[in-house]
Amino acid sequence: MLLLAIALLATPDFPGVMQQQLDLPNAPRCTVCHTTEAGGSGTVTKPFGVFLLSRGLQPGDEDSLRNALLADIGESHSSNGGQSTDVAALKAGDDPNGGSGPAPAYGCSSNASAPSLWTLLLLVGWLSKACRPCGRSATCRPPSSP
DSSP: OHHHHHHHHOOOOHHHHHHHHHTOSSOOOGGGTBSSTTOOTTOBOSHHHHHHHHTTOOTTOHHHHHHHHHHHHHHTOOSSTTSSOHHHHHHTTOOTTSOOSSOOSSSTTOOSOOOOHHHHHHHHHHHHHHTSOOSSOTTOOOOOOO
16 A cells, blocks of 8 residues: 555656657756746646647656657647747757747847947937037037148
8 A cells, every 4th residue: 555655656757758759868857848847736837838738748647748749749839939849949958938049149139249228328428418519510520620
């Protein structure tokens, strides 16, 4: 009886099953499905995890995970808005939900060096002071030298 209770409490190795089933170089993090690394009941909130649940994934049932992954493959599902399929993202070591991966090198979400707000404000202030009407001309050019 005690052995049965211990077996029922055992947590399956879902990341390991995903690694084996999808032939991944590394097991994915729990947060590809769960809100936190600790996982647990009620924490499957990420789009990829919700999709797997909709395809029959049951807590503690590794076979249901395998079947849900097969459905994901068969449907070429994308949890990241069509950027890549879930499986392609996992194979690349990325979060299938679109939350990780290389940072963009351009655009608004870029981590590239960009002028700070203070730099822009200083530039505007300098330009407004430098181009005030000086009484010499409307173009505010310094007088020409003889």
